[in-house]
Amino acid sequence: MRNWVLAVLLTMIVAAPARAVLQVDVNQGNIQPLPIAIPDFVAASPGDTGASQNIAKVVRADLERSGLFKPLNPKSFIEQITNINIAPNFSNWRVLTAQGLVTGQAALQADGRLRVDFRLWDVYGENQMLGLQFYTQPVNWRRIAHMISDAIYQRITGEKGYFDTRIVFISESGPALSRKKRLAIMDEDGANPSFLTNGYLVLTPRFNPSAQMIAYMSYIAGKPRVYLFDLESGRQEKLGDFPNMTFSPRFSPDGNFVAMSLEQGGNSDIYVMDLRTRKTTRLTFDPSIDTSPSFSPDGKQITFESDRGGSQQIYIMNADGSNQHRVSFGEGRNGTPVWSPRGDLIAFTKQSNGAFRIGVMRPDGTTERVLSNGWEDEGPTWAPNGRVLMFTRTIQGGRGSQIWSIDVTGSNQRRVATPGDASDPAWSPLIQ
Amino acid sequence: MKNFSAGLKLAAIAFAVVLAGCETKPPPAQPAQPQAPIVTQAPSxxxxxxxxxxxxxxxxxxxxxxxxxxxxxxxxxxxxxxxxxxxxxxxxxxxxxxxxxxxxxxxxxxxxxxxxxxxxxxxxxxxxxxxxxxxxxxxxxxxxxxxxxxxxxxxxxxxxxxxxxxxxx
Incomplete structure (x- = not known):
């Protein structure tokens, strides 16, 4: 990703902010998706390789998947956009009930780069809300499409988008009694999947804040330990040299620390390792299961799970291990807490009445809401904007695992496209 | 002990299947009669x-x-x-x-x-x-x-x- 050369010209072609006609309130569940027209982009160069159509297609899919937008069928369009520098005839789009219109063009430059322009129009306000221009190598057209989706999402909802992100996960294949698990990575929309490991059990990957490094658990040498995987070099490195199992790794928000569990004599406690000095500090000292740590976005606190009170429940401590206190008091067992990047919520797995479901609550344990409705849903991960969660859904009877996503409001529950069965998703920050 | 008897049963069934596989004539109705000596012939x-x-x-x-x-x-x-x-x-x-x-x-x-x-x-x-x-x-x-x-x-x-x-x- 660091090789990603992208000149982004954030040109607000029309600076005047639109009247707030076109907007979506993301805080409401089950809203009516906003009708938006996204015709294929204009191919402005004879050497166009299909980017003009493909970019629009990806933008339509991104916005549709969010559940907040309803991209209209291009076959219904009356007006053909041939020049994005001329204002569209808005009445041609109003009759289709479109409230937003996205026009764009893709042009191959003499130097081999792809130039992509797009504009977002408020069909009822009859003005341009946003105009951006991108230059990139043609091979990166998908990322341009996701960046355009993010820009549209942000302009209309007021929240940052999450389309230009990646998912690291565990790809599953083979029979239930001899499951093969591989570390895998893909774009947020399921495109560009690739496998990073092969042939030994791997579990629970998580990104560092730059999305360059993955911490995960591997049985590669016959001993379960936390490893780091550097995406740029492909290098894998065992994190520390511990006599027993290390597991459940998670990076601090500044990327300098990894919190994880270390098992000794059957007892699991949480430690934090400074990646710069490799110095390890023990944070919990209880003869209970203490695991699944997750930092608050300011790095000052860690939420984790412990059965020290008799059953698996969610706790919070300061990042130095002080002030450990229980925060989940709802029914059943509650585990795998993950702090939202916005800081406002903790997502977790609730086990009650024979089912595992994904829930959210405030960090003080109040206002618990159960979101998903599977038989065994577990292990939530947040989109970088804190609006959407992905999680593992295991199908009853050894029929495999899938990755699903759900809006934090509880709406828009849907399966995430993966190559085959998949589990343990971790959502990257927005790619830099 | 449970595993022991399960192992014996497996050996017996395996032999029965082999017998059935060797059968060339239609009446296959009696393959489920593993004789005791066969079990003892399992590799020691x-x-x-x-x-x-x-x-x-x-x-x-x-x-x-x-x-x-x-x-x-x-x-x-x-x-x-x-x-x-x-x-x-x-x-x-x-x-x-x-x-x-x-x-x-x-x-x-x-x-x-x-x-x-x-x-x-x-x-x-x-x-x-x-x-x-x-x-x-x-x-x-x-x-x-x-x-x-x-x-x-x-x-x-x-x-x-x-x-x-x-x-x-």
């Missing part, structure tokens, strides 16, 4: 081997849901394991701790570690040197039964003693 188990441990001693103990205490019926198995390890002092073992699917992934890794350690501590209390016993947790990653019901989950909640090195073959 080498004393001090991994198979000896698995079949004649018993390599598996089970646990209650979300628990890691050794259950009374399994104490006899672990006593046999300890006696067997005393008889074959060059053998080193690894205890695998497993959980059923009714727990979150990382919690179950920790639970499997508790179970493996409970088996180890029991063996040590029965005189096995701690240095001969390693542990490893597989959490819920290595089920031996995939139905989603209590009978299956009970089979998956287990501690398995496997040979690491030093066994006869």
């Amino acid at each position: 188990i080498v004393p001090g081997s991994a198979e000896d441990l698995r079949v004649n001693v018993g390599d598996t103990v089970h646990f209650d849901y979300n628990k890691y205490a050794i259950l009374a019926p399994d104490m006899a198995t672990l006593q046999r394991q300890a006696a067997w390890l005393a008889k074959y002092p060059s053998v080193r073992v690894t205890i695998e701790g497993h959980a059923d699917e009714r727990g979150t992934r990382e919690y179950n890794l920790a639970l499997g570690a508790r179970r493996a350690n409970a088996v180890k501590e029991t063996l040590v209390s029965l005189g096995v040197s701690a240095g001969r016993v390693d542990t490893i947790s597989y959490g819920k990653e290595r089920p031996i039964c995939t139905d989603s019901n209590e009978s299956c989950w009970a089979q998956n909640r287990r501690g398995v003693t496997i040979i690491a090195s030093g066994a006869n073959s």
